[in-house]
Amino acid sequence: MTEENKHCYIKEGKLALPYQYFAGRIGSKFLVSLRDKKKILGVKCEKCGKVFIPPRKTCERCFEDISEKWVELSNEGEVTNFTVVRTDDKHHPRKAPYVLAMIKLGGADTPIAHILDGVDPDSVKIGMKVKAVFADKAVNTMLQIDRFEPVK
Amino acid sequence: MARRVAVCAVAQTGFVSNMWQKRFQQMCFETVESIVKQTGVDWNEETGIRNIVTCSDDVFDARTISDNGITDAVGAHFRGEEKTAQDGINAIAYAMACIMSGHDDVVLVVGHTKESQTESRNMCSNLAFDPFYCRDLGLDFEKGAALQARAYALKSGISETQLAKAVVNARRNAAKNPLANARELVTIEQVVNSPMLCDPIRTLHAYPVSDGAVAMLLAAEDKYKEYTDKPVWLTGWSNCMDSYFFGDRDLASNFSLKKASAAACKMAGVSDAKGAFDVVEINDAYAYQLAMWAEGLGLCDENKGGEWIESGILETGKINPSGGMLAGNPIMIGGLARAAEAVVQLRGEAGERQVAGAKRAVAQGTTGPAGQHQAVMILEN
Numbered sequence A: 001m002t003e004e005n006k007h008c009y010i011k012e013g014k015l016a017l018p019y020q021y022f023a024g025r026i027g028s029k030f031l032v033s034l035r036d037k038k039k040i041l042g043v044k045c046e047k048c049g050k051v052f053i054p055p056r057k058t059c060e061r062c063f064e065d066i067s068e069k070w071v072e073l074s075n076e077g078e079v080t081n082f083t084v085v086r087t088d089d090k091h092h093p094r095k096a097p098y099v100l101a102m103i104k105l106g107g108a109d110t111p112i113a114h115i116l117d118g119v120d121p122d123s124v125k126i127g128m129k130v131k132a133v134f135a136d137k138a139v140n141t142m143l144q145i146d147r148f149e150p151v152k
Numbered sequence B: 001m002a003r004r005v006a007v008c009a010v011a012q013t014g015f016v017s018n019m020w021q022k023r024f025q026q027m028c029f030e031t032v033e034s035i036v037k038q039t040g041v042d043w044n045e046e047t048g049i050r051n052i053v054t055c056s057d058d059v060f061d062a063r064t065i066s067d068n069g070i071t072d073a074v075g076a077h078f079r080g081e082e083k084t085a086q087d088g089i090n091a092i093a094y095a096m097a098c099i100m101s102g103h104d105d106v107v108l109v110v111g112h113t114k115e116s117q118t119e120s121r122n123m124c125s126n127l128a129f130d131p132f133y134c135r136d137l138g139l140d141f142e143k144g145a146a147l148q149a150r151a152y153a154l155k156s157g158i159s160e161t162q163l164a165k166a167v168v169n170a171r172r173n174a175a176k177n178p179l180a181n182a183r184e185l186v187t188i189e190q191v192v193n194s195p196m197l198c199d200p201i202r203t204l205h206a207y208p209v210s211d212g213a214v215a216m217l218l219a220a221e222d223k224y225k226e227y228t229d230k231p232v233w234l235t236g237w238s239n240c241m242d243s244y245f246f247g248d249r250d251l252a253s254n255f256s257l258k259k260a261s262a263a264a265c266k267m268a269g270v271s272d273a274k275g276a277f278d279v280v281e282i283n284d285a286y287a288y289q290l291a292m293w294a295e296g297l298g299l300c301d302e303n304k305g306g307e308w309i310e311s312g313i314l315e316t317g318k319i320n321p322s323g324g325m326l327a328g329n330p331i332m333i334g335g336l337a338r339a340a341e342a343v344v345q346l347r348g349e350a351g352e353r354q355v356a357g358a359k360r361a362v363a364q365g366t367t368g369p370a371g372q373h374q375a376v377m378i379l380e381n
């Protein structure tokens, strides 16, 4: 603190803004399927054969319209990568430590990020078999899958 | 043939973890004042600065159209002003294009971020993720880096000791750079024993929260003499954006950096990046990035980033002489600060950390999670 800034002050503020996000036609179909049928859908590019999740309208490599090429994926998959979050922060869905994993579902080519619960963070392994546990109530985001847990 | 573009001056605030006693406008203004003092440039609409390219982030500044908050401080009233919302190295490229095209002769670049204003920089970068598939999971740039760090370690076999040496080098170089933030020396033991932050990233593997601003004056080859007798030429530049979803990307592949580096080298007439640069400034916000991005820049072979760290190259002082991003620059202007150090080195003004006889430098900047967007700039004197 110097003489010249002795009487200066800092204002506490907050960025907060109620907001609406449109899920899109394809995103909506994916999320409604998670919510109402507990089924995880992907989209397949028939040109290169790649199965994408989250779904999208166009294959980024082939520019094929894949918006109607729905395929049902397994509710189980394997861990391809993970991190253990060791600090708490307001945007985290869990208290630390929690595991964020990349999970490749059966039938998909692109792993998805999700929360991995039900396991000691220090014993998570790449290749570990895990399964989706669905939320009981409507969430309408990826957290319609509440979490993944190891397959017993 | 497009006109050549010279950097005539750079100015940096110096970087600290909490510049609470300065508004970000003041941080910018001090760098602009320094540029004026160094060059005598003015804002004459015929012969002086008539275009300013800024770089800032709306969420970090907590006001949208964040350039709006600094137009007076950077002298952008009554003339052109454009903002980049990617790393400030892209602002240099934008200014460079303005001059190469003949649209402008003299352009001022100013970038700033005050990370300390936010309660959590990770909450800011969480907002870079989509609200349906990723944001609610708590993903942010730190978690993205952690996933990439593991993918890279599995692919390359980089060791804990090699990662620690990246941090040790950063601090050793930063100790000679009065502008750097984290300047305390650390040992390999301190790094490998520092607590996990976000596995496999340890606390000392991560760059410190940082505040600061950087400005640069660019001029066309037929104008630079009015402002400097030590021009640094921008001879190569490119950038590349990778896919958005982590699952769509091969996180350890360096896809976007390899493309950006190859195109920048081609523009500068560099046939092989290995050994081509006297000064290398890598945007290593996390320790693994020094090794991984050295590979992506083509400075060493694939999967050899760890060995490269131990090859003796760090002891030459040519790699991140500023201390690098690990020594603390704020997000958004990491690459801009890399380019600024390259200019200081090529002007021979780096004092105790000067690389003797430096002729050609490469600076890298990145934007987005896990190096999604990469930019590479080549500078020569």
Ligand SMILES: [Zn+2]
Pocket (backbone or CB within 6 Å): A045, A046, A047, A048, A049, A050, A059, A060, A061, A062, A063, A064
């Ligand atoms: Zn395809």
